[in-house]
Amino acid sequence: MAEAARLTARAAIALAVDAFTEHAPPPAGPSAAPDGPLAWDGYGAARARAAERTGESESVVFGEAEVSGVRCAVLAFEFGFLGGSLGERAGDRLCAAYRLARERGMPLVSLVATGGSRMQEGMVALTQLQRVARASVLAREAGVPHVSVLRDPATGGGWATVGAGADVVLALPGAQVGFAGARVRPADADPAAYTAEGQLAAGHVDAVVPAGGLRTALGHWLTALARPAPAAVPPPSPPGGAGGLPESGWEAVRRARDAARPRAEAYLEAYFDRRLPLVGDRCGGTDPGMLCGIGLRDGYGVAYAAQCGTATRPAGYRTAARVIRLADRLGLPVLTLVDTPGAANDAEAERAGAGPAIAEAFAAVAAARVPVTTLVVGEGGSGGALALAAPGNTWATRDSYFSVIAPEAAAAILKRPPEQVPHTAEQLRLRPQDLVELGVVRGVV
Incomplete structure (x- = not known):
């Protein structure tokens, strides 16, 4: 798991894209209350500690960047901030990233590392998945390509919406990938099923890409998806030529x-x-x-x-x-x-x-x-x-x-x-x- 493990959001962005420009987050909603919408005792203090430890104000960072000359919107999860979990403010940022891609006609690159929805915000957190699903649908309808990169871990609702909802799903070697996180899986579950390699074998991931080759791979993908050939393509010619027509x-x-x-x-x-x-x-x-x-x-x-x-x-x-x-x-x-x-x-x-x-x-x-x-x-x-x-x-x-x-x-x-x-x-x-x-x-x- 060496290549996939413990990348911060900023490190993942630096690995994947060029010239990242962060965008300011949308105004905060009800979850900005000291202990969040559920008044969960100690939640505000936990959020403050996470911010001090990571230097981030939430579990999602977003903005725009360039890869191989292609402008793109970028979102990245910060797993160090409460396990990269989705709360209301994280949902605001995710939706803002999709909207940025849609309004500017740019591909979206998502760098996913999350443990799922944030318990301290209860159903308010879980309903962020519906918001993200809607944002994804709107981006698809606008013809926006979405390439997702699965870091470690990519689990829960973040995998089941942002990650698995992408057009192209790449993963770093050894990343944990699955709807069930490590602490809630059945005790007898096959651990290989919850890896990037296992998900590739099952047809849920398109490629496992070494960290050192990620930017190059993204450049190829964004170029191919954002620059369609302008007309119908001709049929290929037979390699090495061909003989005469069959007589019978x-x-x-x-x-x-x-x-x-x-x-x-x-x-x-x-x-x-x-x-x-x-x-x-x-x-x-x-x-x-x-x-x-x-x-x-x-x-x-x-x-x-x-x-x-x-x-x-x-x-x-x-x-x-x-x-x-x-x-x-x-x-x-x-x-x-x-x-x-x-x-x-x-x-x-x-x-x-x-x-x-x-x-x-x-x-x-x-x-x-x-x-x-x-x-x-x-x-x-x-x-x-x-x-x-x-x-x-x-x-x-x-x-x-x-x-x-x-x-x-x-x-x-x-x-x-x-x-x-x-x-x-x-x-x-x-x-x-x-x-x-x-x-x-x-x-x-």
Whole structure:
């Protein structure tokens, strides 16, 4: 926990951004009474000791700064001030930071280190979470990107609103992250579940970033989120070129299944100058067969969701939908790469909601107001592939096919013997050139 532990708010700000200018806090409300809104005996004295010890007047500091030339609003929790807890005055500052970002059209960076809501202010403290949630919604509606950095600890309502409510969630190595703080967890709880690394594995954190690389990472993210590419992006070219068109449907299927052909990773590496991964569906699931994130191309941000040739899991579709919705809100064009034999159809996938997850991906593409470009780079297996395809702007490579169903499955449904599979593939008209003639794809790349 060495990198995440015991950073003050000022130290975290210095680590993350350039040229920070603090803003004055809003006028104090009822919690400014000597012992707060509940008249909790000794609360005023505890607050005074915290102020003397930390040099801060509250548990939140906010203002504006610059990272890699991008102006941003910044808020940082001071854990040394009553455990970075949220009271009414902390809520005032959090809302002021969101408002600053919204009114000036700047991204928001939050540096979270909190133990939760302040007991000495009771329900007045807890209702600050509603205020923060409203401020977050207003910022989202205004198209403000929010990148959160989880320090140690990031727990309770601060994690469940400011941290988990961000568009991009980064964490310092070893940080405690979880809704339950260390003193209120079940005695037999797995401690790994409450770490930055555990939350990354569960799909709730996008990256664990070493402290020394935090400012650089934030610079990349703010540039990508705040500078969307100005138009629809072209489909990628196949890495290393491509051969001729397949002569038969079965040849198209065999070429798409060839282990030697380029995969999504190769296309993305060639297409982007830098990739910034977005991980997980925020429901506890990840799918390594779906690569999602924001890529920098010629200095501009482009969202991407790419299948990697495996059967796509429900978490993969939900992650892709999350990224496409984020891109739509921020005005980022989207690139999707289609390559899957189909959606995962095992019992676990059904229990995880395969149908609803695919529906979510279809809906995200259909609702997108930003341009979506799709390239079929391998197998286009039924609805599990079509869910990521852009209507009217889908392209195909020479090493791909797209079919209503795999030819083997089609032959089985039609009660044909295995030797009839190649003929069935021909009847399905699944070759790239067939798809162009049918109007399913715009052209062959």
